[in-house]
Amino acid sequence: MTIDFKRIPCFAHTLQLVVNDGIKNSAAVKSSLTKIAKTAKFSHISTVFAERFEILKATILSNTNIRCNSQFHTITKVFQIDIDKLNIILYELNKSQLMLTQRDKLIRDEFISLFYLFNEAIIQIQAESSPTISLVGPCLLSILNDFEHEQGKLIYTKSLCKALIDTLKTRFF
Numbered sequence: 001m002t003i004d005f006k007r008i009p010c011f012a013h014t015l016q017l018v019v020n021d022g023i024k025n026s027a028a029v030k031s032s033l034t035k036i037a038k039t040a041k042f043s044h045i046s047t048v049f050a051e052r053f054e055i056l057k058a059t060i061l062s063n064t065n066i067r068c069n070s071q072f073h074t075i076t077k078v079f080q081i082d083i084d085k086l087n088i089i090l091y092e093l094n095k096s097q098l099m100l101t102q103r104d105k106l107i108r109d110e111f112i113s114l115f116y117l118f119n120e121a122i123i124q125i126q127a128e129s130s131p132t133i134s135l136v137g138p139c140l141l142s143i144l145n146d147f148e149h150e151q152g153k154l155i156y157t158k159s160l161c162k163a164l165i166d167t168l169k170t171r172f173f
Contacts (some may be wrong), residue, residue: 004123007173010097012125012138014171015118019071021167026160032100032107033071036078039090039098052089056081072112072119097119110157117143140172 023029040060043049055057058081060074078086078100087099121139144165151161 006135007087008170011139012122015121018167018171019115019118022160024131025163026030026157027113028107028156029160033075035098035100036075036108037071039078039086039095039100040074042095042098046093047121049089049093052093053081057086058100073107075111079105107156109135110154111160113156114147114161115156117146140168144168 026062043060045052056079060077060081064099069156083100083105090096093154117139124135125137147161147165147168151158151165154161
């Protein structure tokens with residue numbers, strides 16, 4: 001008698017792969033995320049930019065593309081800064097290509113609504129005191145249900161949402 005075992009992939013790693021697959025399939029999101037990532041990087045390599053941020057009492061976390069919650073936190077931090085003030089600083093430092101538009105803000109809002117549950121799932125599975133395997137099923141179903149519900153409301157990130165749904169189903173179901 002042969003017993004077949006099914007290997008369960010690392011949940012956190014697979015969630016990151018889902019995020020990467022989704023972002024690859026959405027040009028609008030990729031463009032905005034690139035601007036935000038470059039702005040975050042610039043805030044850490046330019047002392048003038050960092051000083052201007054200090055005056056605004058603002059900081060931007062370094063973006064780590066290998067962690068989707070890092071991307072989520074970087075995006076939320078950038079948009080906690082007054083966009084007009086940020087754009088003025090970028091313009092004055094000859095970085096007008098990084099200036100954020102109203103469209104970028106709308107994309108950000110949709111991105112955050114989509115990735116909020118991913119962020120929550122990653123926080124939960126990293127908890128040391130809870131049995132994380134018991135969270136996998138409820139997290140996946142919650143994320144999938146939320147995406148299917150949000151899909152009809154989206155304007156700029158509809159292709160991202162569809163790619164996330166497809167990838168979730170392919171990788172987990």
